[in-house]
Amino acid sequence: MQLSEFIDRSIGKWRSQRSAHHLAFSHFEEVRSRIDIVALNADDAEVVELCRSYNIDPATAAHPFRMSWEGESDWDEKEVLEGSCVLVPVPNPQNPSEGKLLRDRGYAETVPAVGRYQLTEDGTFILITEYDRAAAEERIWFGTPNLRFRVSLIKTSDGTGVTTASFSSEIRCLSTN
């Protein structure tokens, strides 16, 4: 699968069930959310600005998109989880099945982040992002065109330990609501 196809298939509205396993104390957390993934134009001001902040030529970016989410966790029901980020893939010109992924807000930490992605032969998108105090590894793949899975690991910054492992089942919302 090409990156363009993977991102095309990801565009849309999704209803997500996410289970997080906090491994040190065997805690389960349940999160229900709605995710909206929208394609952006390469000349979108936010895309250009994000590229420039990493000294990357915006012309080398491919298939940028915005992801927004809104959900609630059973851990803290008063907290509404919501946010949005811009994501910009920058394929490796020598090997288009891998590259960098810029985002203006990270998964493990809410700061801009740049990760390394790889698209495997069996269609799994693997993303590794290193932060100051942690590292995140995400694997995303399609079960069917309307069902996407995601395993996210939060690791210690030296990469040796996993503190949280989470799994999301994302079902495409086919209605227009």
Added chain:
Amino acid sequence: MQLSEFIDRSIGKWRSQRSAHHLAFSHFEEVRSRIDIVALNADDAEVVELCRSYNIDPATAAHPFRMSWEGESDWDEKEVLEGSCVLVPVPNPQNPSEGKLLRDRGYAETVPAVGRYQLTEDGTFILITEYDRAAAEERIWFGTPNLRFRVSLIKTSDGTGVTTASFSSEIRCLSTN
């Protein structure tokens, strides 16, 4: 990774946190269990019998093992989940990274089952088992030598729909208890 290494690394006692997502009604199920994986000898009577029941020469089997589990679900707290099964890999002589996996008790249905496995380049063990009324797809991989992950999908028998997706984090029990 070779099959022998994958199975060697799996031998031991594990503490498992499993989350099942019942997709049609967005239900979360939480299961805590202990799993014990023990190597068996190729000439173990149960291994030989299982091979014979599938008309497979026991000499072509490799690294058979027994898996036992005991756990409880938050769905039905009165029900104790426990069981044990014998698993016998039969590598494809032309391509040892794939083969058949015989078991005397299946995952989706408690009847004997034969699945097809494949070990990918990045060390993921993928197992597909077809039953009369369902199909199961499992992906198992190591996060660290003492942390194993498993994603299991229960599909409709025609393979087009996923009814349940579950995710297990399995931590090796390092004490002797």
